[in-house]
Amino acid sequence: MKFLSRFYIGIIFFILYAPILVVMLFSFNASGSLSEFTGFSLYWYKDLFRNGEALQALKNSLILAVTSSLAATALGTLAAFAIARTKSRRKQKLMEGVANIPMMNPDIVTGVSMMLLFVGVGAMLRMDDTLGFWTMLLAHTTFNLPYVILSVLPKFRQMDKSLTEAALDLGCTPAQTFLRVELPSILPGVVSGLMMGFTLSLDDFVISHFVSSPDFKTLPLYIYNQTAHEVKFSMYALCTLMIVTILLLLIAVNLAGSMGEGRRKGKGRALQKGGLAP
Numbered sequence: 001m002k003f004l005s006r007f008y009i010g011i012i013f014f015i016l017y018a019p020i021l022v023v024m025l026f027s028f029n030a031s032g033s034l035s036e037f038t039g040f041s042l043y044w045y046k047d048l049f050r051n052g053e054a055l056q057a058l059k060n061s062l063i064l065a066v067t068s069s070l071a072a073t074a075l076g077t078l079a080a081f082a083i084a085r086t087k088s089r090r091k092q093k094l095m096e097g098v099a100n101i102p103m104m105n106p107d108i109v110t111g112v113s114m115m116l117l118f119v120g121v122g123a124m125l126r127m128d129d130t131l132g133f134w135t136m137l138l139a140h141t142t143f144n145l146p147y148v149i150l151s152v153l154p155k156f157r158q159m160d161k162s163l164t165e166a167a168l169d170l171g172c173t174p175a176q177t178f179l180r181v182e183l184p185s186i187l188p189g190v191v192s193g194l195m196m197g198f199t200l201s202l203d204d205f206v207i208s209h210f211v212s213s214p215d216f217k218t219l220p221l222y223i224y225n226q227t228a229h230e231v232k233f234s235m236y237a238l239c240t241l242m243i244v245t246i247l248l249l250l251i252a253v254n255l256a257g258s259m260g261e262g263r264r265k266g267k268g269r270a271l272q273k274g275g276l277a278p
Contacts, residue, residue, distance in 0.1 A: 020243060027236035045241075048234040057222035058238070061202055064133070064218060068140035069197035075141070076148025077190055081178075083149070084156035096153070103146035111210035114139045118211060131213040139211045140201045147200065148193035155189035156182075195249050202242070 026034060030041035048054060079099065086092050102110060115131070118138075122130025159182065167177040183190075205220040212221060223235055 061219040065201040072144035080152040107206035111207040144197035151193035155186035
């Protein structure tokens with residue numbers, strides 16, 4: 001049974017990671033062929049950095065992912081705080097259900113709905129160029145919000161409420177209590193929500209396709225347009241760089257979670273000793 005369980009897990013991991021490994025391997029293929037690997041080369045990485053359009057699309061994607069994930073994290077953390085502080089369990093469940101609706105919707109429904117909303121508002125305001133960076137930013141922030149709330153809300157519920165009460169009793173204001181006691185406790189959830197929002201925004205295609213404009217093209221849209229022709233191996237190099245970046249972000253999230261847990265325990269010990277100053 002132990003052998004079968006390990007074999008099953010191995011098959012699952014192979015199915016998950018074999019396509020990624022193939023992309024990474026052939027990004028170093030000198031011949032630019034998928035039929036055989038002729039030798040190790042960095043030519044396609046050099047070709048990538050000579051492609052101005054691809055680099056501009058990557059820059060647009062990074063700007064959009066960073067700004068939308070930061071905005072969604074700030075709004076989602078405040079929303080999770082409000083939900084956790086709601087005394088009625090029925091209202092909590094209602095607000096959680098409403099917050100989760102965008103996450104359950106098919107992306108194409110969300111994309112079409114947002115496109116119609118933005119175009120309608122633009123028509124009422126008599127704007128010629130409605131779609132662009134700002135509509136994509138609003139759309140990405142919106143679909144990132146439920147994931148941030150889902151990451152942060154459990155941390156609020158797991159937090160020891162006596163720590164907040166002790167901080168208030170020792171003279172801290174509500175704002176000081178949130179920044180010095182509650183925020184360090186929920187920090188792993190905040191960082192996880194931020195990283196999740198960043199990765200979701202970075203690789204989103206469907207919603208971006210409906211709310212974008214030719215003036216602002218993200219990397220997934222650029223790669224999709226490339227599929228109309230023969231896909232260059234420089235795209236494999238680009239995908240490899242993105243995979244490595246996401247891997248580094250995951251390592252950073254795990255380290256931040258460990259550090260946040262250590263700070264939370266240290267804060268709890270300090271409060272128990274009465275060492276928190278207002």
